[in-house]
Amino acid sequence: MKQDLNQRNKLSTFFCLYLAQAVPMSFFTTALQVTMREQRFSLSAIALLQLVKLPWILKMLWSPLVDRACTTMRGYKRLIVGSELVYALLVFLAGTLNLQLNVATVILLVLLSLVASATQDIATDALAIRSTKGRERGLMNSMQSMGSFAGSLVGSGLLLVVLHRYGWNSVTQCLSLFVLVAALPLLFNKKISLQQDEDKRQRARLTDFVWFFGQRGVWRQILFLALYYMGIIGIMSNMKPYMVDLGYSMKDIGLINGVVGVTSAFAVGYPTGMLVRRYGYARVRPAVACAMLGATLLFTILSVSVPTTVQIVLATVLLWASYGMATVVVYTSAMSHVRPGKEGTDFTVQTVLTHLTGIVAAMGSGAVADVAGYTAMFAVQTAIALASLAYVSLALKKETTHD
Template structure:
């Protein structure tokens, strides 16, 4: 089904906003580590970079304030544009400083910039929910996935390559301009409007992110979010060490995992959104769970011997593609489980939950691989993928969705 120009402009508008979040964050959390190590910074100093991820974990703490303050389309647009301006200014400030002399200040500025980015994300997610019909949400969520994966490609791939030629200051200053340019489509798009006036009687409170877990029947959704792609996250977190142990160089790992893998997720995100739109997320999450099970099983087979490079590339591409598919159905499902007047809060809580379970999966898989080896770890992740498939069939098989 062809999309008209209005819908295409709407999709591209939100794609730009999600891309604006992802490119600088990917650059700062990935490329900056390489730069600092090349300039002989200590590992302790480099470890401080992990702090910049905190805003995206803690953003649910201020999401109720955004739900409470924003009640109109203009209100959401002001929040998003204001956050983008602050985001750009903080990146610009970080870019004019000398990395060798002001590393501590730069880390603080990056941390604050990602607070602004996380705030933009809350507002953008809420605007997507409130301005779209049910059938639109799948495609809009594919824009979120494509923005995230596209940002990873640019931030940790393209920018890393041009960094050595143009330097820290030039690249970060260009990033600040990019962040501002990315918000222009939102300013020009007059067709993004709330589907219905926001009910001001349902005002969000600070404690609403806690009360989300007390809703009747919500734990079925929570288990789904926690379990659905835990298996592939566990493998993705140990994939680089696995490739190092196989003898691949850093450049080869970057190309195979950071370019081929992420590009695979980017490419499948839009078709995945079309499938969710056509068949509904109830059916597609079963199909995507099967794809994830095949992807994890692929690594079990490969780990029994020494895999050839073409087979390993195929496994990496399938793993990332399954992740790209899964994110679309997870985001779409999360948008269907929000309370009126608390859309930004409830969606944020659910996405943060997936981040936290991903961290647990990464830590746990690393411990298993260290003690029992890669085959045992891959096998365990395959069992988790199988458990996710069984769960979605049993828990949602008789329920109509979307």
Template sequence: MNHIINKEGRGGIGLTMFFCLYIAQSIPSSFFATALQVMMREAHYSLATIGLLQLVKLPWVLKFLWSPVVDRHCLTGRDFRRCIIGSECVYALFIVLAGLLDVNNNLYLIIALVCLSLVASATQDIATDALAILMHGGKDKSMVNSMQSMGSFGGALIGSGLLLLILHAFGWRSVTLCLGAFVLLMLVPLIMRREPEIVAKTTKERAKWSDFASFFAQRGIWRQIGFLLLYYASIIGILSMMRPWLVDLGYTMKEIGVMSGMVGTSAAFCASFGAGFLVRRIGVHASRVLFALFIVLTTLYFLAMSYVSQPSAWLLYFGIVLMWSSYGMATIVVYTSAMECVRKGREGTDFTIQTVLTHLSGILIASLSGGVADHFGYHGLFFTECVIAVVSLLYILVFFRK
């Protein structure tokens, strides 16, 4: 891809800018997903109604539908800057409006506003991903993907952990108003950069609605699609059943929150940062194989631990760190390889299609894992995930030999 790489985009304010934009997406969405569930349960809503909260995530699953619009209208660095700032301001506005309402009397309206805020956040994400691709070429892609993963994991750690404690201390309105201000504050590095330097796209390269179908018609693209669907499917399968397994082992919700929510997410945050440097140094192909081996070893560790009647806390902590570290490293390879499979002028559309595929694969695997664990126990679940991890490794060795 023959794009001009902004020298600042290699580090410093360039990476800081993308980290701020990604963490601005993650913290509010993690907070709302967790806080609304807690508040609805405290208000004695049924579990079926609480389960419908998952629908607020639909904008992030369906964002590929309007990604060509973003690609079509963002032709220069100034266009991207305007789109990101505008989307972020709308995002902050809906967060503030949700915060001004009383939770007990306007819960469904708050959920609607949260859903609209995530539409704006998803739009910002499409533009940010496309800008990251256009500003970073070659080995630099892995570093900007580190910022994306670190923003995601860091946001989950703060949004679903720290902010819940602050919520009980200061209340709904104070926390949400501060979140709105935080989202706007994260625009400062982008505003300081007057115009990101990229190669302006021509009118011949503008995205069309038919690009959805043409993406899948590309020669050799199904090799990448298979990789996206398989690579961390085994990790998602175990992560989805991690909390129920810990409950069955006798751990309390508070202990599980520390083990998985804080220690695990922190491990993923650190692993994503280190993986960015490693991918930059050894390349995407070698990293695919290396991290796939790490995932196989991780699933084998959990399979072995499932035969221990009562694993010690240290064994569990070690396994959780392994699991989340594998997940953090895998995301860097997935995102970097996805950036290498985008077409000129359709960067946002093609990257969004690939990330949505990984989301859908994760939802499917998480749904099936519950059934496998229910019928075959945790031994059967961990064995199944081991098989998937080995198949993923063999897939890479066979289809990515060159």
């Protein structure tokens, strides 16, 4: 009973940390665009918001510094809580400014705040790896997945509604307080401990994010990360334009895609973590690949004619649910491919790879849809999903989960 309570406390602690990352990121990249457009900012000014995503792409450059700084439990807590303090302060400062008069300064503060958030993410991922082992990591990664999707719901859904009532300054300042509160469970949790022997760890070097690619056999993992959910990412990036062309309003698109879809991804996080804990990610991986193939195939079939709303909702639920399951599998696999002393670096490199391939998938699928239409685009994404299933079922068949 006591062990179960300690595990629940650990999982809830990490859920809070991942939620603290996701809510402001989602809010700034979604709600801020709406606010600026309502205040008649130019589209070129709004386009500058894309810069705030840079820290989460470039964070692997300073991830070895985090590994070097964090060698003890105290070191992890100090860096994570310190990053949260900086994060909260910068968000608070952004909330004190008049958005219409100080847009460039606001964007700069948001950019710097997400540098602090990305640093917290590196340390949190490394601590999650070092405080767990084997199949326990499936549940840990369900917290990461659920925290991310819950953050999207709050940041781009709930806060968008609140924003219209209370305004930019009040909402953003409250958001800074939320960031601080989310760090308290880690600060007061005395039961989290490091599982790995410090004597067997090597001190991270500043170039270790490069040497990750020089490991023997690592390209099998890299191909897996690049291919696994590329098929559904291509569809997800084109869902909103597709629904617009079907005649859906922005309100309907927000409800179906942003609420129902994201909730579906959130809901499958914990059950998938339980499956990974029981069977291992290597056994669960092909089943999730089948679900993603089913989602892409369903969209291909539906796009041949005009789908009903019920069909669109069901297809969206399957798409987001398969994505939610896939994130747990990908994160757990990434945790199993890290070097001692370089946990934050190696995990960060792998997650950045998924982000970059996601960008490629989004751009490529958009180009195909523009030239050949949605049905052709969905068919291409189905072929990619089929290739992913074949790869994990055949090429990675002998790979076993690290227990």
